[in-house]
Amino acid sequence: MMDRIKELAKSFGLPRLIIAGFLMALFIISPFAGLSITAAITDVAGRFGQNALMVLAMVPMIHSGCGLNFGLPLGIIAGLLGATLAIETGIGGPVSFLLAMLYSTPFAIIFGWGYGKLLNRVKGSEMMIATYVGFSSVAFMSIMWLILPYSSPTMVWGYTGQGLRTTISTEGFYYHILRDTLAIRIGSLQISIAEILFFALFAFIIWAFLHTKTGTAMTAVGSNAVFARASGINIDKQRTLSVIMSTWLGAIGILCYQQGYGFVQLYQGPMYMAMPAVSAILIGGASVNKASITNVIIGTILYQGIVSMTPSVMNSLIHTDMSEVLRIIVSNGMILYALTRKSGASR
Amino acid sequence: MRKELNAAAVRKFAANNIVPIIFIVLCAVCIPIAGYSGTYLVDQIITRIVRNSFLVLSLLIPIMAGMGLNFGMTLGAMAGQIGIIFITAWNVVSIPGLLLAAIIATPIAVLLGWFCGKMLNMARGREMITSYMISFFMNGVYQLVVLYGMGPVIPLSSDQVILPRGYGVRNTIDLLNVRKSIDNFWSIKLFADENGAGGITIPFLTIILIALLCIVIIWFRKTKIGQDMRAVGQDMEVAREAGIKVERTRILAIVISTVFAAYGMIIYLSNMGTLNTYNSHSQIGMFSIAALLVGGASVSKASIKNVFLGIILFHLMFILTPQAGKNLIGQAQIGEFFRVFVSYGVITLALVLYEIRTRREKAESARNLALSQEATA
Secondary structure, three states: OHHHHHHHHHHHOHHHHHHHHHHHHHHHHHHHOOOOHHHHHHHHHHHHHHHHHHHHOOHHHHHOOOOOOOOHHHHHHHHHHHHHHHHHHOOOOHHHHHHHHHHHHHHHHHHHHHHHHHHHHOOOOHHHHHHHHHHHHHHHHHHHHHHOOOOOOOOEOOOOOOOEOOEEEOOOOOOOOOOOOOEEEEOOEEEEHHHHHHHHHHHHHHHHHHOOHHHHHHHHHHHOHHHHHHOOOOHHHHHHHHHHHHHHHHHHHHHHHHHHHOEEEOOOOOOOOHHHHHHHHHHOOOEOOEOOHHHHHHHHHHHHHHHHHHHHHHHHHHOOOOHHHHHHHHHHHHHHHHHHOOOHHHO | OHHHHHHHHHHHHHHHOHHHHHHHHHHHHHHHHHOOOHHHHHHHHHHHHHHHHHHHHOOHHHHHOOOOOOOOHHHHHHHHHHHHHHHHHHOOOHHHHHHHHHHHHHHHHHHHHHHHHHHHHHOOOOHHHHHHHHHHHHHHHHHHHHHHHEOOOEOOOOOOOEOOOOOOEOOEEEOOOOOOOOHHHOEEEEOOOOOOOOOEEEEHHHHHHHHHHHHHHHHHHHOHHHHHHHHHHHOHHHHHHOOOOHHHHHHHHHHHHHHHHHHHHHHHHHHHOEEEOOOHHHHHHHHHHHHHHHOOOOOOOOOHHHHHHHHHHHHHHHHHHHHHHHHHHOOHHHHHHHHHHHHHHHHHHHHHHHHHHHHHHHHHHHHHHHHHHHHHO
16 A cells, blocks of 8 residues: 555655645645635636746757757747737737737747757757846847837837836736636636637647657657657757747747736846746656646646745735745755756756 | 968967957947046956956866856855855954854855755756756745844844844845955055045955965865866766766865855955845856856866956946946946846857857767778778
8 A cells, every 4th residue: 555655656756746735735724814715716727827838838848858948038038029019009909919929920930940040059958058048038138128119108118208118018908818708707716718728729739749740750859869860850950840839839828928917028027937937847747858738737737826825825824925935945946856856867 | 371370270269269359349349438537447347356256266166177157156155145144233343254254154155065066966967057046946045044034043133134024134234344344454546636536446455365266276276186176077987987086076166166155255245335135146146157258268168367357358348338328329228238138148158159169079079080990990
């Protein structure tokens, strides 16, 4: 019996088990702390819809052996360009969301292509370089947001008429465009079906893609590059393709985030956005060279669950808000764990 | 024939030193635009050298041991900050205060360095990203200790340091007690006007401390343990065959680096005169690494020359760009963003160039090996 439990714990992963247990405990405690469970579930569901796509953006690159996509901010920037261009047109409503997706796509493809080419030249230390590609692109775009000739009054600083605001409201454009569509409302419980369907659509596309011939080739490159080359797969091409996909998913992911969150965050906003996504997929049981859609779903629920539950529970129990600090420790600790694991170190 | 050789040599030199060359050009362009006086710039650069070089020098030893850029130097900076927080709360002034801060920081830095070294031994081949994540992780632990622990758990009661709510350390602490106490201990001023304003200040004691560290590093390279580190840096497996305790040597390299970083941070803070409790350490990590790379260092090779050239060029750019941006476009903000971009961009560029160069060298040596084998066959 003990052995079977141990086996189960091993297959599920000890850190994942601890975090899942912790989240369960939070849910059990919360009614005693005077918090409503339904509100908590609503919150977690909303955060899931907002963030899941950015976590999904990790999957293609992990599959092709490029490691964790610390360069997610690059994809986010493509999304931000799409978002600002869509708002610039002044067309409101659901169309603006489609426009934003449409506009961000060419940027994502171009950025992803260049980023992929770069990563092909630095095989073996992709993650470090990806981190700094992300940082430098955010810093570079900070300059661009100031000098690009945007003119829409909703986005530009009022008194100078030049340079974009640090946060732009999506109100009147695509604010809650998915969140409020097809929402199930029972009392204070609200779960948005459209948001989840939107994620499910992309998750299905990625899942289906990974089972096509090209997708299998991509996985082969990631799991054994020498074998892949021997079977006539163009390694660099597969890797570049995976990077383009990851970058594009990052762009769509940030748009989905903005519609739920309500704001477009420019300048230093995207700087550290890769860390929560990386950490979420690792909590979901992925490793540096292996990830699945299930990892994405479980990871996002666990990570966002903890992020949203800890502050409220802690606040009502001990009247101090250490949640931000705990979040830093848990999420970075998770990344550290994955990096130092033996099986992960094989590549 | 000779001319061709020269051209090739120049090209090779340029390719190997592209980062410093870019910076020299950048600074040369910015100096006239910013329009600062020569004395002001020299004074500023001397200030920056004494402020930062101890920190940047602390990066050299892990590079020697083949562990790349030690992003974990922030751990040392945290230890130094904790020391400074204590002495400010206890009101220990001037040089004795700084010495006490160093004494408090040493065991913390050793412990953190040991932890970091242990982790890096588990993540061989990706030391840099791991040390980077360790600095993030430890930043969380540091915040937990400083923001929640100090007051109730670690007894500290000083209005200057602790927040009005009774626990946690303030966002910024004024270090009036120790401000410039090393620098002013023995310094001279050149070219100042009658009122003593302007001019160039040369703080001798700090310069002596830095020179001492340089000598220690040069000496250290020649000792047994220094030789071991270089051997480990060259090839871990060969070193192990030769009977060197690889794991221990690597941990030692990180511990030494962390302790030096702690001392460096204490010198830095005393020169700055204010402590940004929750920002100083992470900023200093990035700037020190960027400065070292600007000086022409790479992931596997760095010398004392790189440290000083790097600090001069990097900080010259730092001083110039906001003013240049203001004069050029009318917005100092652009200059600020520009220097953040340059700091990150330089690290990216240096890492990418290093990777490309190592791959090329590997391919070349493989080709040479194939050729020589063909010749013998």
